Amino acid sequence: MATFYFGFFLFRENLIFFVCLAILFFRYRGLFTLMMSMTADVCDLDELNFGHRREGIFGAIYWWMVKFGFAIAGGLSGLIMYLVDFTPNAPTQPDGAVDGLRLFFSAFPIVGTLIAMYIMRNYDITEKRAKEISAELEKRKSNKLIESSSYLPGKLKSLIKNNNFNSTELNLKNESELINRYGEILNDGLHGLCFSPYVEGQQVGDILSANQIRRRLDIIAPHTKWIRSFSCTEGNELIPEIAHQKGLKTVVGAWISDDRNRNDKEIENLIKLAKAGLVDIVCCWKRSATSK
Numbered sequence: 026m027a028t029f030y031f032g033f034f035l036f037r038e039n040l041i042f043f044v045c046l047a048i049l050f051f052r053y054r055g056l057f058t059l060m061m062s063m064t065a066d067v068c069d070l071d072e073l074n075f076g077h078r079r080e081g082i083f084g085a086i087y088w089w090m091v092k093f094g095f096a097i098a099g100g101l102s103g104l105i106m107y108l109v110d111f112t113p114n115a116p117t118q119p120d121g122a123v124d125g126l127r128l129f130f131s132a133f134p135i136v137g138t139l140i141a142m143y144i145m146r147n148y149d150i151t152e153k154r155a156k157e158i159s160a161e162l163e164k165r166k167s168n169k170l171i172e173s174s175s176y177l178p179g180k181l182k183s184l185i186k187n188n189n190f191n192s193t194e195l196n197l198k199n200e201s202e203l204i205n206r207y208g209e210i211l212n213d214g215l216h217g218l219c220f221s222p223y224v225e226g227q228q229v230g231d232i233l234s235a236n237q238i239r240r241r242l243d244i245i246a247p248h249t250k251w252i253r254s255f256s257c258t259e260g261n262e263l264i265p266e267i268a269h270q271k272g273l274k275t276v277v278g279a280w281i282s283d284d285r286n287r288n289d290k291e292i293e294n295l296i297k298l299a300k301a302g303l304v305d306i307v308c309c310w311k312r313s314a315t316s317k
Contacts, residue, residue: 060087066150069158074234076226105129165231217251217276222264233260238267246271253308256280257294258287265303276306 064087068080109125112118150158222238223231238260245252253276254264265275277298279291298304 063148063150066155066158069155069162070150073158073161073232074237076224161232165227211248215249217253217274218245218249220245220252220254220264220268222254222261230259233263235260235263235267238263242267242271242273246273250274251276251305254278257291257298262294262298265298266301269303274305275303276308277304278308281309 064083068078068083071083072078105126106113109122109129110119111122111126220242222233222241223229224237224241242252242264251274252264252268254261254268255278256262257277257279265277268275277295279288279295281288281291295304295307299307
């Protein structure tokens with residue numbers, strides 16, 4: 026019985042401590058659960074935009090920052106106690122020492138949290154958007170991935186043979202020499218190029234982002250004056266504006282197929298782009314059953 030009363034006395038005297046401990050438990054567990062959930066959503070969005078799964082990189086950055094924060098907090102704890110004149114093992118603390126500790130260990134974290142919330146105010150991956158990203162990734166994975174032949178050995182030689190080039194100079198060159206010659210021509214500059222915004226693992230129908238288009242255009246912009254695009258939907262409608270920002274002329278196409286609703290959207294977007302002054306030449310592309 027004496028033990029029970031003693032325990033009750035301790036609990037009553039430290040009730041605020043136990044209440045704060047319970048709140049902190051849910052705060053920290055909830056915070057880490059939320060952050061890991063957001064990291065998973067960001068990994069999915071990154072794969073949608075770039076075609077690669079990089080959980081390892083994001084996980085390493087995340088936990089490095091967590092440990093870095095703990096290290097800073099540990100180092101600052103001693104400095105804070107020094108600044109407020111906290112005296113360990115003293116019967117009483119100097120005036121202002123306890124209030125100083127309360128200020129540093131409560132007000133400052135609150136301010137830091139508010140700053141973090143402000144920085145994250147534009148985080149727009151809602152539950153609906155996360156499900157859309159997940160569905161698009163599943164759709165992409167369900168399709169058979171076609172390896173790009175542009176990276177296969179002998180590709181340039183094959184193009185020369187299959188397209189009946191009669192150039193003795195080209196036919197006598199080996200693969201390495203053709204690659205060097207190709208680099209020379211590219212560096213000399215081309216009048217125009219047919220532009221593909223897709224990366225390895227993507228196919229026609231995948232939704233394109235402005236960042237991906239911008240990165241792809243950055244590769245070819247120094248080597249050409251014109252680009253040709255083939256569609257005005259699924260993110261392709263972003264190509265003309267980004268190309269004009271980089272000083273490129275545009276031949277903008279509408280991809281016409283047997284899908285009338287898609288055709289209407291293609292033409293509607295093409296007209297909008299033309300009225301906005303982002304189209305230098307208009308062309309239409311009829312998609313047949315064998316088109317790729």
